[in-house]
Amino acid sequence: MTDNKNIGEIIGFSPEVYKISPDLYKNYDVKRGLRNLDGSGVLAGLTGISEVHGYVVYEGEKTADYGSLSYRGYDIADLAEHCGWDGRFAFEEACYLLLCGFLPNDTQFSAFLEALRQNRALPESFTEDMILKAPSKDIMNKLSRSVLTLYSYDRNADSTTPKNVIRQSISLIAKMPTLAAYGYWAKAHYFDRKSLILHQPQKEYSIAENILHMIRENSKFTPEEARILDLALLLHAEHGGGNNSAFTCRVLTSSGTDTYSAISGAINALKGPKHGGANLQVVKMMNDIEKHVENLHDEGEIYSYLGKIIKRKAGDRSGLVYGMGHAVYTKSDPRTEILRAQAEYLANKNGFGEKFELYETVERLAPKAFAEFKGDKKVISANVDFYSGFVYSMLDIPNELYTPLFAIARMAGWCSHRLEELISGGRILRPAYKSVCKNGKEFVSMSERKKLYCEKEE
Structure with a gap:
């Protein structure tokens, strides 16, 4: 009977066959994630439904702007x-x-x-x-x-x-x-x-x-x-x-x-x-900060712990400060400003004023921490996920x-x-992928494959 837990190992599967060298993406000018080198999105369509504005491109240079x-x-x-x-x-x-x-x-x-x-x-x-x-x-x-x-x-x-x-x-x-x-x-x-x-x-x-x-x-x-x-x-x-x-x-x-x-x-x-899951990750991150920072009124201690998170030495070891930064917004996310006001109101009303102050402190310190501990100089701000989970928790909504x-x-x-x-x-969306596989391989019979396999085992 086949052991399904180890089926990949049994059939000889290896993730290595799927690895593509990052250098090849540069060589062929592939827009990974459909994003340009400056972080802006590759233009793939037109829409009259909404507009998301977070930066200005002037003479080919991307400049941060209010969202x-x-x-x-x-x-x-x-x-x-x-x-x-x-x-x-x-x-x-x-x-x-x-x-x-x-x-x-x-x-x-x-x-x-x-x-x-x-x-x-x-x-x-x-x-x-x-x-x-x-x-x-x-x-x-x-x-x-x-x-x-x-x-x-x-x-x-x-x-x-x-x-x-x-x-x-x-x-x-x-x-x-x-x-x-x-x-x-x-x-x-x-x-x-x-x-x-x-x-x-x-x-x-x-x-x-x-x-x-x-x-x-x-x-x-x-x-x-x-x-x-x-x-x-x-x-x-x-x-x-x-x-x-x-x-x-x-x-x-x-x-x-x-x-x-x-x-x-x-x-x-x-x-x-x-x-879509970032708001819950923010709540988990803030709970982790509360657990490991002894004095939540000490900004230096909070800043130091943010550095540990960014260096993958604390939190979930992802290196992410959840709720900070966005694919489009730079200086500000307009939704964040509206939700922040609601979070402050609910926090003061329901006795979570100190927790709201912690959120504000992390929001203010995180961009500086990224610049120092990661060398990331791009302009970032809190996105809508930063406060939405906090608001939901105060509305007693299950996570x-x-x-x-x-x-x-x-x-x-x-x-x-x-x-x-x-x-x-009007047209099926079908972007191009450049093939980097090596063609011209000669077919090997089953008996020859078996022989090659045995030689490798020896």
């Missing part, structure tokens, strides 16, 4: 301040804006909200058959599988007409909170031995309200908690076509595949710790749901990019 983010031309700070000012919830209004391209009037928005309400419930027997009978330790994995399975419940699943895709998009936006909440409770019950609690989504609630209602045992929450979560969802709803998950969605869409496959792929991309919350928020952005790719893309 800005806009949805359909509306600055994120303005949306955060004005969306929902008369009692509406901001996230739903942002979803409409992203999908339709303009801010709705009362009639349009009422119809949109009603469509969301009508699509919140999962198909009959879906919860039992898909979620409870096949629980997962990872809720992102469960979200991906659940979205794929919804294909089987859609009578027109393969149609890629804009009319059909907008229908599917609204359905997915509405169902994501329920899928995440039920996936969480299935995990808590089957793996953590907790009671199984499944609250039905409420039609009168907003998406933020329904999330809090469904993930809490007593389903209770305050209007303030719902508003802060609603704001966090708004800030995470969209971030350009070049981010890893949106680009994944566009690549899959360009092949002509169905909506459920494209969105499931985006969820799988977001699951990766280099993309297993931090990345699923990101997926719930980003669904509108993914669906918008899918529609844009379907309507304006």
Whole structure:
């Protein structure tokens, strides 16, 4: 019987056959990670959905700049301040804006909200058959599988007409909170031995309200908690076509595949710790700093420990200060500034003032530490992940749901990019890869291979 744990060794597998010399990437001018040498992204497409600005390129030279983010031309700070000012919830209004391209009037928005309400419930027997009978330790994995399975419940699943895709998009936006909440409770019950609690989504609630209602045992929450979560969802709803998950969605869409496959792929991309899991890593890092720094009021001691983290001698030994730096933003991330204010408010209200001060200290010292201990002189600042996990923890949201919350928020952005790719893309995305394998090898018969193998053994 084959030992599956050591199957690679048994069949002679070696990772060495996949190694490509870094020098070859330079020789062939390959843009690793689809990024230029200065860190800017390789231009691979056009989008009218959002703009992410973090630097200026003047006469071929990249210069740091203050960050800005806009949805359909509306600055994120303005949306955060004005969306929902008369009692509406901001996230739903942002979803409409992203999908339709303009801010709705009362009639349009009422119809949109009603469509969301009508699509919140999962198909009959879906919860039992898909979620409870096949629980997962990872809720992102469960979200991906659940979205794929919804294909089987859609009578027109393969149609890629804009009319059909907008229908599917609204359905997915509405169902994501329920899928995440039920996936969480299935995990808590089957793996953590907790009671199984499944609250039905409420039609009168907003998406933020329904999330809090469904993930809490007593389903209770305050209007303030719902508003802060609603704001966090708004800030995470969209971030350009070049981010890893949106680009994944566009690549899959360009092949002509169905909506459920494209969105499931985006969820799988977001699951990766280099993309969507950073907010939880920030929380773990800050807990580690609290554990190992004796005097949290001593900036010199904190700075010294950051140096150990950067030199891979502390923390998770990755050399990363999680939540610091971004692929586009340099001097500032506009989302961070908004969330920082919410984090400070919640911290002072709930008795976490000293912890917030630690976050601010690390945010301020980390760029200097990178410059000294790593020799990295580029301008960096805290990104949205730096404070989002802290905010979620103060909202008493389980850490297993931090990345699923990101997926719930980003669904509108993914669906918008899918529609844009379907309507304006027109070609399958297929970049080139330069082959560096050596051709002309002579085929060796099985008997000769056996002989060669024996000679090597001797």
